[in-house]
Amino acid sequence: MTDTKPDRLMLLDTASMYFRAFYGVPEIAGPDGTPVNAVRGLLDFISRLVADYRPTDLVCCWDNDWRPQWRVDLIPSYKAHRVVEEVAGSDPDVEEVPDPLEVQIPIILDVLQAFGISVVGADGYEADDVIGTLATDAGRPVDIVTGDRDLFQLVDDEAEVRVLYIARGVGNHERVTNDWVRNKYDVDAHQYADFATMRGDTSDGLPGVPGVGEKTAATLLKRFGDIPGILAAAHDPGSDLANGPRNKIKSAADYLAVAPQVTAVARTLDLGSPSTALPRSARNEDELARLAEQWGLESPVQRLRAVLHG
Structure with missing residues (x-):
C-alpha cells in the first residue's frame, strides 16, 4: 500500500487524529505521571502514514478556532453540543476536552516543533479551512487524513485530491475518491x-x-x-x-x-508561505531528545525518526 509519486502533499486533520489516539491507545503515563497516550498515538499514526505514502510535504493543520463565531452567528446550534457546560466565570465556547487529553496538547506541539513538522492554523478558522486552502490548487497530489466526513467535499479526482478516511482507525483507513463518495451517498x-x-x-x-x-x-x-x-x-x-x-x-x-x-470549508485563506517540506531529520535533535526523556516518548520518537530518515 505504498505510493511512490515524487511530489505529494499530506494534510493532517490533527485534532481528529489526536482525539482518536487518545481514545484508541491504552492509557500510558510519562515518568511524572502525566498521560501521554495521545502523544504516542499521534506520533505512531504519523509514522505509519509517512511510511505508507512517502509524502514529500506534510502539514499538521490546526484548529486555531474550533467553533468560529461567524459560523455560530449563521447557525447557533453549530457544534453547540461540544461546548463545556457553562459555569460561573467560564468561557461558554470552550470545547469539552477530557483533562487527560488537554494536558497532552502542548506536548504534541512541542514534539512536532522539535521534529520540524509544519503546524499551520488560521485565527478565526478551523483546521478544515486550513486543509481546504492548502488542498485547493495545490498543483500536486494531496492526501487529506481525517476521521470527519466534512472534508469529502474537497475530493477531486482530476486534481488528485483524496481523503484517507480514518474513522475505523489509521490501520483500516479508506481511500476516498469521487467514486467512493458516489457509491456511498449517490452524489458527487x-x-x-x-x-x-x-x-x-x-x-x-x-x-x-x-x-x-x-x-x-x-x-x-x-x-x-x-x-x-x-x-x-x-x-x-x-x-x-x-x-x-x-x-x-x-x-x-x-x-x-x-x-x-x-x-463549505474555506479555500482562500491567507496562510502566508509556511514551509511544508517533510523534514528528513529533526530540526532540534537536542530538544527532541529532552522531550522524549521527559515524557517517556523514546520509542515513538525513534520510530518516527527512523521513518523520516528512510
Missing part, C-alpha cells in the same frame, strides 16, 4: 457539502431540512445540481418538483440561505 464529492446541509449532521449540530434524509437529498441534488437549483425549483410553480419536497424546501428557506456557508 463536490455536492457533498450541500448533501450534508440538507441531510443534517448531528456531529456538527446542523439540523438539516426537516423530513429530508439522505435519499431525498441525493435525489434532489441529482436533479437540480445544488442548493440554489433546488431552491429555484421549489419556488418555481412550473417545475415538476413534487409538493412534498417542495414544501419542505420552502419551509427551510431561511436555513438553506445560510447553512451552505457553514458547511
Whole structure:
C-alpha cells in the first residue's frame, strides 16, 4: 500500500487524529505521571502514514478556532453540543476536552516543533479551512487524513485530491475518491457539502431540512445540481418538483440561505508561505531528545525518526 509519486502533499486533520489516539491507545503515563497516550498515538499514526505514502510535504493543520463565531452567528446550534457546560466565570465556547487529553496538547506541539513538522492554523478558522486552502490548487497530489466526513467535499479526482478516511482507525483507513463518495451517498464529492446541509449532521449540530434524509437529498441534488437549483425549483410553480419536497424546501428557506456557508470549508485563506517540506531529520535533535526523556516518548520518537530518515 505504498505510493511512490515524487511530489505529494499530506494534510493532517490533527485534532481528529489526536482525539482518536487518545481514545484508541491504552492509557500510558510519562515518568511524572502525566498521560501521554495521545502523544504516542499521534506520533505512531504519523509514522505509519509517512511510511505508507512517502509524502514529500506534510502539514499538521490546526484548529486555531474550533467553533468560529461567524459560523455560530449563521447557525447557533453549530457544534453547540461540544461546548463545556457553562459555569460561573467560564468561557461558554470552550470545547469539552477530557483533562487527560488537554494536558497532552502542548506536548504534541512541542514534539512536532522539535521534529520540524509544519503546524499551520488560521485565527478565526478551523483546521478544515486550513486543509481546504492548502488542498485547493495545490498543483500536486494531496492526501487529506481525517476521521470527519466534512472534508469529502474537497475530493477531486482530476486534481488528485483524496481523503484517507480514518474513522475505523489509521490501520483500516479508506481511500476516498469521487467514486467512493458516489457509491456511498449517490452524489458527487463536490455536492457533498450541500448533501450534508440538507441531510443534517448531528456531529456538527446542523439540523438539516426537516423530513429530508439522505435519499431525498441525493435525489434532489441529482436533479437540480445544488442548493440554489433546488431552491429555484421549489419556488418555481412550473417545475415538476413534487409538493412534498417542495414544501419542505420552502419551509427551510431561511436555513438553506445560510447553512451552505457553514458547511463549505474555506479555500482562500491567507496562510502566508509556511514551509511544508517533510523534514528528513529533526530540526532540534537536542530538544527532541529532552522531550522524549521527559515524557517517556523514546520509542515513538525513534520510530518516527527512523521513518523520516528512510
